[in-house]
Amino acid sequence: MHSMNSSASASTAALQLDALAVPFDTAVDAHEGASGLRDISLTLARGERVVLLGPSGEGKTSLLRAIAGLAPLSHGRVVVNGRDVTRAAPELRDAVYLHQVPVLFPHLSVSENIGFPLMLRGVARAERTRVVQSLLARLQLDGLADRAPHALSGGQRHRVALARALAARPHVLLLDEPLSALDPGLRRDVREAIRIAHAESDAGILLVTHDLDDATAMGDRLAIMLDRTIAQVAPADVLFARPATRGVMRFLGLHQEFTGHVENQHTVHTPLGDLAVPSDARQATQGALTVTVAIRNDAIRCETGSTTDAGSHALNGPVVHVHHRASGSSATVQLAATTVHALIDPLHAPAVGTSVSIHVDPRGLLIFPD
Amino acid sequence: MTSTRLSRDTRASRGASPWRAIAIVLLTISTFVPFVILVVQSSGESWRWPSLMPDALTLVAWRGVAGGAIGRAAFTSTLLALATAITAVCIALPIGRSLAQLRGASRHVAAALVFLPVAAPPIALGAGLQIATLWLGVGGTAAGVWLAHSVPAIGYVALLFLGVFSSRGAEYSEAARSHGATRWQTWRFVLLPSLRGPIVEALAIAFLISWAQVALTLVVGGGAVRALPIEVLSLVRAGQDREAAVGALLLIVPAVAALAALRVGVRRTDALPG
Numbered sequence: 001m002h003s004m005n006s007s008a009s010a011s012t013a014a015l016q017l018d019a020l021a022v023p024f025d026t027a028v029d030a031h032e033g034a035s036g037l038r039d040i041s042l043t044l045a046r047g048e049r050v051v052l053l054g055p056s057g058e059g060k061t062s063l064l065r066a067i068a069g070l071a072p073l074s075h076g077r078v079v080v081n082g083r084d085v086t087r088a089a090p091e092l093r094d095a096v097y098l099h100q101v102p103v104l105f106p107h108l109s110v111s112e113n114i115g116f117p118l119m120l121r122g123v124a125r126a127e128r129t130r131v132v133q134s135l136l137a138r139l140q141l142d143g144l145a146d147r148a149p150h151a152l153s154g155g156q157r158h159r160v161a162l163a164r165a166l167a168a169r170p171h172v173l174l175l176d177e178p179l180s181a182l183d184p185g186l187r188r189d190v191r192e193a194i195r196i197a198h199a200e201s202d203a204g205i206l207l208v209t210h211d212l213d214d215a216t217a218m219g220d221r222l223a224i225m226l227d228r229t230i231a232q233v234a235p236a237d238v239l240f241a242r243p244a245t246r247g248v249m250r251f252l253g254l255h256q257e258f259t260g261h262v263e264n265q266h267t268v269h270t271p272l273g274d275l276a277v278p279s280d281a282r283q284a285t286q287g288a289l290t291v292t293v294a295i296r297n298d299a300i301r302c303e304t305g306s307t308t309d310a311g312s313h314a315l316n317g318p319v320v321h322v323h324h325r326a327s328g329s330s331a332t333v334q335l336a337a338t339t340v341h342a343l344i345d346p347l348h349a350p351a352v353g354t355s356v357s358i359h360v361d362p363r364g365l366l367i368f369p370d
Numbered sequence: 371m372t373s374t375r376l377s378r379d380t381r382a383s384r385g386a387s388p389w390r391a392i393a394i395v396l397l398t399i400s401t402f403v404p405f406v407i408l409v410v411q412s413s414g415e416s417w418r419w420p421s422l423m424p425d426a427l428t429l430v431a432w433r434g435v436a437g438g439a440i441g442r443a444a445f446t447s448t449l450l451a452l453a454t455a456i457t458a459v460c461i462a463l464p465i466g467r468s469l470a471q472l473r474g475a476s477r478h479v480a481a482a483l484v485f486l487p488v489a490a491p492p493i494a495l496g497a498g499l500q501i502a503t504l505w506l507g508v509g510g511t512a513a514g515v516w517l518a519h520s521v522p523a524i525g526y527v528a529l530l531f532l533g534v535f536s537s538r539g540a541e542y543s544e545a546a547r548s549h550g551a552t553r554w555q556t557w558r559f560v561l562l563p564s565l566r567g568p569i570v571e572a573l574a575i576a577f578l579i580s581w582a583q584v585a586l587t588l589v590v591g592g593g594a595v596r597a598l599p600i601e602v603l604s605l606v607r608a609g610q611d612r613e614a615a616v617g618a619l620l621l622i623v624p625a626v627a628a629l630a631a632l633r634v635g636v637r638r639t640d641a642l643p644g
Binding site for chain 1: 555
């Protein structure tokens with residue numbers, strides 16, 4: 001099921017993918033014998049950043065390589081800036097693919113690496129120098145022009161690779177997990193470099209990452225790849241609030257699932273009590289005996305002390321565990337029929353064993369048919 | 371716990387040191403004694419058992435190198451080895467790259483085929499190549515020997531390039547193409563310059579393979595192609611020990627030079643992808 005943002009029409013799109021089928025690229029994915037990606041359709045506007053997210057081995061790298069012409073397509077069409085490049089050689093696609101680990105040419109200095117695409121096009125030396133100097137400054141590489149690639153730090157290598165890609169002035173930048181395996185400091189550095197690169201270019205960026213925080217920080221829209229296709233494309237807020245499928249919801253990991261027994265079209269009975277079915281989810285309850293009720297983690301909160309206010313979906317139970325994470329703190333609360341994780345204020349965390357009341361915000365409720 | 375492990379390691383290294391010293395001494399003796407004997411033999415007058423040193427020293431055998439059979443043989447060997455090295459690298463480079471792009475069983479089968487001439491005993495390979503060179507009309511000629519030497523050299527060097535391209539060579543090529551380089555530009559501006567180290571290494575290996583060939587040169591050359599190893603073999607069989615020692619020392623020179631050059635090359639650049 002695709003939820004495509006069609007704001008970028010084909011005529012202005014940096015990249016348009018029509019019903020692509022991509023055999024898994026055995027050069028990068030250990031999928032020999034698997035049938036590959038299917039029915040991949042996506043439109044990327046000029047200057048837009050779309051982040052591809054999905055479980056490992058889903059074929060995200062194969063897709064990027066196929067778009068770049070580095071891996072074969074078995075079906076479909078790739079259009080870059082209005083030009084069909086499905087059968088074009090990689091060098092004629094205007095789509096630059098950046099490997100996960102920056103691949104800088106070891107025999108060239110930093111400035112020669114950055115000027116490489118210009119040299120190929122026969123750009124005059126003076127103009128080449130001007131462009132390279134400008135890119136060095138933009139990507140905070142001043143003073144490194146004559147350095148050899150092996151003498152650069154990890155972050156500098158990423159920035160040089162980005163500068164070289166920008167020198168090619170592509171319509172599409174394909175970034176394959178540029179932030180994976182980087183420590184937090186370097187991650188921020190590379191993220192910033194991508195932001196600068198994006199600000200200085202109207203290229204559409206298609207980027208692969210495994211990290212939801214990176215995805216939301218860098219993507220105008222997020223594309224979730226599941227079961228060898230794109231399951232949903234949407235801005236982060238829409239995606240988090242309304243994952244289109246149970247698979248997307250589970251992949252994002254932002255919800256807690258419960259079995260709901262349908263009382264009537266408007267109400268489901270859950271271990272958290274009777275919950276009102278949102279109006280846009282009533283179709284899922286029609287004729288069903290049970291449904292999957294998903295509640296966003298941040299729609300479940302707990303308060304110290306018991307309450308009998310069952311009308312606001314409040315239940316009481318003892319805290320059995322408290323988790324403190326960088327992303328927020330939560331308490332695991334034992335209810336009569338289940339356990340539930342509720343957000344808490346880390347500065348006022350309830351002690352284990354304390355009785356708390358659980359409150360559910362009905363706006364964070366999703367219903368999926370079983 | 372760490373200190374316990376450290377002291378155990380120290381004891382272990384202390385315990386191993388006498389054996390290590392003995393091993394080093396044995397290795398040194400086995401490496402250098404033959405060369406020392408050759409040096410003394412090449413310039414010794416009447417050196418016979420049980421004398422520790424020859425009665426007198428002379429450079430007569432060395433003076434005869436320039437215009438003599440050894441000099442001509444060294445020249446022939448140099449030409450053969452250079453031609454073999456260039457041929458092997460030109461053919462093995464694309465083979466190694468293609469092999470690196472294969473996956474699964476096909477890669478293993480192809481690599482095994484490439485390795486076959488390397489693994490086969492040279493005399494067996496020579497028997498087959500002799501017939502092939504006769505068919506081609508180059509049996510018993512330097513051209514035939516050059517072709518014969520190229521077969522195992524290509525095998526060795528292709529495997530070297532397979533390793534190089536399996537590590538990063540393919541990524542260089544992809545990065546270049548993605549940034550706008552045609553196939554030719556990728557070779558011209560990226561692969562050849564960035565593979566300079568491995569190419570020099572491959573040239574040296576292929577040169578040495580040809581330089582040291584005895585069986586292939588004998589069988590395919592039929593005795594008409596007087597390469598240096600063949601000349602040394604003849605001198606040994608004829609009992610001309612002093613001249614044989616000179617020829618043998620000349621045979622060693624390229625190997626030592628190649629080793630030294632590779633060490634210098636590795637120190638100068640760490641841009642080697644392989």
